[in-house]
Amino acid sequence: YCDPLMTSGGHKITARQRWTPTPVQLQILERIFDQGNGTPSKQKIKEITSELSQHGQISETNVYNWFQNRRARSKRKQLVASSNNAESEVETEVDSFNEKKKPEIFHAQQNPPRAEDLCFQSPEISSELHYLGDDHLTGKMGVPGNYNLYDQAEDYGMAG
Amino acid sequence: YCDPLMTSGGHKITARQRWTPTPVQLQILERIFDQGNGTPSKQKIKEITSELSQHGQISETNVYNWFQNRRARSKRKQLVASSNNAESEVETEVDSFNEKKKPEIFHAQQNPPRAEDLCFQSPEISSELHYLGDDHLTGKMGVPGNYNLYDQAEDYGMAG
DNA sequence: TATGTATGAATGAATG
């Protein structure tokens, strides 16, 4: 295939909903990625975008996303590769080989067509709910239990 | 696309680990966000959570995170549209994906600021390409042919 | 045409 941005028959582009990097762009991107610089700074993004613009339509967002995905997938692949002795059901990335980060999930719910029953997340197990400074809660809502979604060992004033 | 619950035989169900706002919840949230765009106070969070609880399971954390993300990703401020879009003959079905693209998913946005999806991807209206900030530079947009969303080019000491 | 895979994009959550 060729660059999808270009019409494949002398027509106009059908407004691709999703950017498709051209082989050239991909090459450049991968090259930069290999250099070791994970998430490039916005300055870098602009430069890269500018460079890639010469090889097809592209935006800074595309570049940013690309690096984000690249990094994430790369890590994913590594994990899969590491678990070579594990199950061999590795079909797609939707596989849940959680062993490093996600120990377990505690809830499961269906996916009703009404979307009125979606539920998840325990009361306040995660982020910092101690932001604002005017009221500054102190008592915290009584933690109903130990949801421990993640094995949080960090303490930033959440519990106490 | 079918239900994310595969459960095809005593395997890990891979249920949704993260909260997914229902259309109703989203509406309410956006409504509140529009009223006083900013991080609601702790008290407000509780109230909102209570309100949203009537339309599905939700926690204060979810609400908090939502507002944080919402603010951070105010992809409703900058409009680089009406710029070049040279090759964009604007003749395709680039209308929007409010109904024809996502018929059965529920996390679709109710009223997306459709305006400049001419080509395929707007510079900033998508992901988090805002590491330089997004609110303190409001009004910088509009410059056709130049995405000066973050012309400050400050250095926050990120990975770059 | 129908299915499978690869990957860009959206977004909830986490971290500093």
Add this chain to the structure above:
DNA sequence: CATTCATTCATACATA
């Protein structure tokens, strides 16, 4: 509040 991570959704593209 800023930035990054992780997971999922949706779509381009390849294949049968």
